[in-house]
Amino acid sequence: MLFPTLGFGLFFLVVYAITWSLGRSNEWRKIALLLASWFFYGAWDARFVALLFVSAVVNWALAQGIVRDREGADGRRGRALVTLGVVANLGVLGYFKYAGFFLEQLASLLQPLGFGRDLPLLQVVLPVGVSFFTFQAISYLVDVHRRRIPAAGLLDLTLLMSFFPHLVAGPIVRGADLLPQFRRVPVIDRGTVAAALLLIVWGLFKKAVIASQLAGALVDPAFLDPAARSSFDLLIGAYGYAVQIYCDFSAYSDMAIGLAALLGYTFPRNFDQPYRAASLQDFWRRWHISLSSWLRDYLYIPLGGSRKGPVRTYLNLFATMVLGGLWHGASWSFLIWGALHGGWLAIERFWARHRPAGLPRAPRWAGILVTFHIVVLGWIFFRAQGEGEAVAYLAALGAGDWRNTLVTPLSLGLVAFGLAIHALPAHLLTGAAMRLRHHAAPAIAVALGVAILIVDAMRPAGVAPFIYYQF
Incomplete structure (x- = not known):
């Protein structure tokens, strides 16, 4: 769904009506927004909704491990976990966005030696917005490790990474900006x-x-x-x-x-x-x-x-x-x-x-x-x-x-x-x-x-x- 279309306009009106009808029930409001965000993202390719969810779960688990490690003596396990998280997120980004390019460049280098044709042809479908939500996840893990923000619950982190207004083309909204807002009931005025x-x-x-x-x-x-x-x-x-x-x-x-x-x-x-x-x-x-x-x-x-x-x-x-x-x-x-x-x-x-x-x-x-x-x-x-x-x-x-x-x-x-x-x-x-x-x-x-x-x-x-x- 594209923003400047009638279909998105109708989608947003339904989301707007449902979320504000939930009153002060903040948890149900976030659940409704998460389901709406998955529906929005799934309109491009429903398969990648699972990628969003798995990415959120992995980063949530890593952040929980980083917080638990603060009780240790030297924090080496926490540093290892944040490194693992950064590498994992960059790995997702690298596979979907760069694997085909690097194989193509390698093939051109090996072609004079007669090996380029033996490399597999890799056609990877690029998930919309993958650069944005992986950068969001990296900043979240680093900020938790640096004690800039507390570790979030699974629902809040999943919504942070999936929230449909910024999901596919930014802005890159950091956890420090949005997670505190998720913890309170939103208000709106004229x-x-x-x-x-x-x-x-x-x-x-x-x-x-x-x-x-x-x-x-x-x-x-x-x-x-x-x-x-x-x-x-x-x-x-x-x-x-x-x-x-x-x-x-x-x-x-x-x-x-x-x-x-x-x-x-x-x-x-x-x-x-x-x-x-x-x-x-x-x-x-x-x-x-x-x-x-x-x-x-x-x-x-x-x-x-x-x-x-x-x-x-x-x-x-x-x-x-x-x-x-x-x-x-x-x-x-x-x-x-x-x-x-x-x-x-x-x-x-x-x-x-x-x-x-x-x-x-x-x-x-x-x-x-x-x-x-x-x-x-x-x-x-x-x-x-x-x-x-x-x-x-x-x-x-x-x-x-x-x-x-x-x-x-x-x-x-x-x-x-x-x-x-x-x-x-x-x-x-x-x-x-x-x-x-x-x-x-x-x-x-x-x-x-x-x-x-x-x-x-x-x-x-x-x-x-x-x-x-x-x-």
Whole structure:
């Protein structure tokens, strides 16, 4: 089920009605939400509901063992259990996401020796959202081991990993954020409902109108055959993909946050106008915040962070972003994307340390311009089907042919609008929700209904899956 569809809308209305009808019966409420989440996930492939359940049971058992080990003398068993848990979760992720890729690379290496054809052909079905719930499980085990959170009960942990608003494409909601909320009966007020509904409609507009229109009319044709397009087409196509992926992914996060809020739960913010960042470090404080903070806390800092000298800091930044690229998928283009970000982050850190004392700082607008184009360069590798296609795109982009054969006034306007969003006041939506809460409920319902009808009239036919469903 996709969020912006009638089927999901009916599903959510039923879930909303059942959960709030249970009153103060918190355990039954969580059971209802868990069953609804499994139904939601099973709509893609019912076989993988068992994977969710088994993963939750294994991580619950490991956390219980970690807690019991605290009574021991040296805690070695607890460290062994958390290591086992991390390896097991990464093993699940590695098998489903990377086994086929590594066998393919091994076959290409062995082919000159005549052995490549003897390797098995492995076709693995990728469970939707596997990257998100395995990262959630890892952070839970590590946080229990570090005594940041208490071990959760089996129901709460299973619901944490299965909760349908964030299950298939994030945000990566950590146990420290959501488990305390599961332990109390949720409450909701008029302001929360107004803010949640406004966030859902805004997300629906970004996904169904901006992202979908740009994908079909500009981005997909540009990347399909870049050799047949002019440099102008490809330049606007690259900008278009930057807007498309932002509007697509931030729309999912907005809708997930709004849906959870209607059920009484709070998710952390996942995007904060990333294209107004004046450095790549600032970009990663604003883009996919739940992933970037996860990589910082559970990878970059354990690697040593910035505590072991400048050279080690640069290597840690680079390694973290390369692994972050690999998290997105088994592809050399994702590794190149991560390496580009990691290398530029290292350059920024080096320049901050060694910038000549008398040299004036560049104006903020220059930092925004440079950062944005570094990000767009990375998006070309991210969007292309492989590193060869990305290189072909860049070669055609640099050909110097500035005829327009693809860009329409509508697509150009949507690119401009998608970038202009980042210049709006940061809390504009929150302010609108605060004003909306003072109006009568029937008036709010009519206004939101009209807004949904307008979005439906503006969107192209069909509903494409969210980009991050593949991760």
